[in-house]
Amino acid sequence: MDPAEIKNDFYARVYDIVALIPRGKVVTYGQIAALLGAPQAARRVGYAMYNAPAGSNLPCHRVINARGEMAPGTIFGSPAAQRKLLEQEGIIFKPDGCADLVKCRWMFDSE
């Protein structure tokens, strides 16, 4: 595959990765970007999520920032809703209100 096509597939890969996130696990934007070979492209990953196709089974709530926090409220309704969803899936939340990335960070060990 040509490097140029990687960019073209950037969003597709982001969606694909997000769709592959196992239940009870979370991934950071920077992590996804790094997996795509663009550690500096964390913002674009977020942008991809912002433009996430509605109606799809894309578990965008499992994608959070490096601190283990979620979006301010750009998602389904409010960050509390996303947090609740994650808790239902088994995500461990620290007293800080952040997800415990140390325990719940998902990695591509499958490939």
Added chain:
DNA sequence: CGGTTGACGTCTT
């Protein structure tokens, strides 16, 4: 074609 924005990340005040 150029300025603004942004679901980020990290450093500095």
Added chain:
DNA sequence: CAAGACGCCAACC
């Protein structure tokens, strides 16, 4: 410890 500033780079107007 919380908030702000800067950097990065593509998408959008």
